[in-house]
Amino acid sequence: LNTFIEDLSKAMSQDGASQFQEVIRQELELSVKKELEKILTTAPSHEFEHTKKDLDGFRKLFHRFLQEKGPSVDWGKIQRPPEDSIQPYEKIKARGLPDNISSVLNKLVVVKLNGGLGTSMGCKGPKSLIGVRNENTFLDLTVQQIEHLNKTYNTDVPLVLMNSFNTDEDTKKILQKYSHCRVKIYTFNQSRYPRINKESLLPVAKDVSYSGENTEAWYPPGHGDIYASFYNSGLLDTLIGEGKEYIFVSNIDNLGATVDLYILNHLMNPPNGKRCEFVMEVTNKTRADVKGGTLTQYEGKLRLVEIAQVPKAHVDEFKSVSKFKIFNTNNLWISLAAVRRLQEQNAIDMEIIVNPKTLDGGLNVIQLETAVGAAIKSFENSLGINVPRSRFLPVKTTSDLLLVMSNLYSLNAGSLTMSEKREFPTVPLVKLGSSFTKVQDYLRRFESIPDMLELDHLTVSGDVTFGKNVSLKGTVIIIANHGDRIDIPPGAVLENKIVSGNLRILDH
Numbered sequence: 001l002n003t004f005i006e007d008l009s010k011a012m013s014q015d016g017a018s019q020f021q022e023v024i025r026q027e028l029e030l031s032v033k034k035e036l037e038k039i040l041t042t043a044p045s046h047e048f049e050h051t052k053k054d055l056d057g058f059r060k061l062f063h064r065f066l067q068e069k070g071p072s073v074d075w076g077k078i079q080r081p082p083e084d085s086i087q088p089y090e091k092i093k094a095r096g097l098p099d100n101i102s103s104v105l106n107k108l109v110v111v112k113l114n115g116g117l118g119t120s121m122g123c124k125g126p127k128s129l130i131g132v133r134n135e136n137t138f139l140d141l142t143v144q145q146i147e148h149l150n151k152t153y154n155t156d157v158p159l160v161l162m163n164s165f166n167t168d169e170d171t172k173k174i175l176q177k178y179s180h181c182r183v184k185i186y187t188f189n190q191s192r193y194p195r196i197n198k199e200s201l202l203p204v205a206k207d208v209s210y211s212g213e214n215t216e217a218w219y220p221p222g223h224g225d226i227y228a229s230f231y232n233s234g235l236l237d238t239l240i241g242e243g244k245e246y247i248f249v250s251n252i253d254n255l256g257a258t259v260d261l262y263i264l265n266h267l268m269n270p271p272n273g274k275r276c277e278f279v280m281e282v283t284n285k286t287r288a289d290v291k292g293g294t295l296t297q298y299e300g301k302l303r304l305v306e307i308a309q310v311p312k313a314h315v316d317e318f319k320s321v322s323k324f325k326i327f328n329t330n331n332l333w334i335s336l337a338a339v340r341r342l343q344e345q346n347a348i349d350m351e352i353i354v355n356p357k358t359l360d361g362g363l364n365v366i367q368l369e370t371a372v373g374a375a376i377k378s379f380e381n382s383l384g385i386n387v388p389r390s391r392f393l394p395v396k397t398t399s400d401l402l403l404v405m406s407n408l409y410s411l412n413a414g415s416l417t418m419s420e421k422r423e424f425p426t427v428p429l430v431k432l433g434s435s436f437t438k439v440q441d442y443l444r445r446f447e448s449i450p451d452m453l454e455l456d457h458l459t460v461s462g463d464v465t466f467g468k469n470v471s472l473k474g475t476v477i478i479i480a481n482h483g484d485r486i487d488i489p490p491g492a493v494l495e496n497k498i499v500s501g502n503l504r505i506l507d508h
Contacts, residue, residue, distance in 0.1 A: 073305055158186060196365060231343040254394045279384070295326060408455075
């Protein structure tokens with residue numbers, strides 16, 4: 001009897017606790033709803049509908065955030081994807097191309113994720129406007145690639161930029177310079193969501209403006225927002241009306257993400273007659289990619305699992321290159337009709353990423369985000385394609401910038417390809433120290449970009465500058481201690497060398 005009473009009281013107290021939590025949750029939702037309604041009243045009439053859509057979207061996301069507890073995947077259910085669910089690129093390519101490749105291309109739209117700022121590289125404004133090669137920006141190279149396609153195949157592949165409220169104005173100003181190019185360019189904006197106070201979980205924003213003290217109160221909610229904002233913008237319907245069937249989505253800073261005709265042909269003319277609604281390009285992990293999201297089989301569907309979703313006890317296993325051999329490049333091919341269907345059914349399910357930030361004034365906030373690839377499980381007949389590493393060439397840091405500016409790559413019609421003069425296809429590992437973080441500092445430290453054709457590994461730390469026509473081969477490590485400076489003289493050839501201490505060569 002005692003045991004029974006104990007069990008009963010335990011159950012009642014657990015029930016009581018969960019009821020209490022439910023009351024708290026409802027109270028919080030009500031408070032947030034009131035705050036959002038207050039913010040909406042400050043919207044000017046021409047922005048009212050748009051702001052209302054944004055705030056409704058945020059409320060749905062916030063509701064889900066309060067419902068979900070703990071890591072969003074049950075580790076025990078994660079399985080390796082079935083063999084045929086990730087196809088090798090060679091097999092896709094071996095099918096060749098049909099004679100009517102132009103008509104296939106005319107069904108395609110290229111979408112670039114253009115919401116990011118260049119702040120991590122010390123630049124103001126959109127990242128896509130940073131010069132990466134021969135004065136060309138990421139955006140220049142993208143437009144050149146698509147124009148080359150349209151001219152070569154006599155097609156009309158448009159470019160769509162998903163901007164954020166941070167990048168929209170600057171990007172639109174620049175677009176005028178492409179008015180004579182053979183590429184139709186459209187833009188739409190990501191949603192604008194309010195950051196929330198980490199303690200109170202209430203929005204930081206007091207009104208809709210995003211200037212003055214409200215500058216840091218808003219954020220673009222990750223690239224998973226593409227489905228809703230593309231649909232809400234009306235552009236999705238317009239493109240379907242023009243006969244477009246697939247979008248190729250990628251990050252604008254991934255210089256390897258060019259339109260691949262073999263993958264497009266596989267989508268439009270599938271060998272088994274059944275079209276894929278979603279294709280994710282994955283590539284083999286190296287030690288540098290251990291944190292990248294990976295494709296798994298989960299409850300009978302392909303699912304993208306990110307490191308943030310992994311229970312702590314399994315993080316090392318997740319990072320293992322032997323168990324999870326591939327990672328997501330964020331190059332995605334998605335059916336427009338499927339996006340419309342799933343949006344109308346409110347059936348796109350993406351895990352919430354909770355991103356903690358500290359504002360300039362020291363306030364701790366969180367922003368709720370989603371990732372575009374996480375929706376793979378909502379689409380029918382999804383597929384992974386294991387592509388060559390050359391399709392993943394992101395420029396996140398000045399170390400990456402050094403690689404793409406160097407003679408390792410040659411530039412042709414906006415596309416970068418590894419130089420044929422390099423004897424092995426792997427990219428050297430480059431680590432530039434904090435003196436090189438900002439683009440302007442980095443550019444000041446190189447009189448010209450070194451010859452890197454035979455380089456395996458470069459580490460540079462401290463106050464180091466490079467003269468003209470320097471050649472780096474094998475493993476080169478250059479370390480200037482605090483207070484010292486190293487000037488690598490013009491014409492120097494460094495092969496398997498460690499340079500440390502102080503080296504200054506002054507003009508006589």
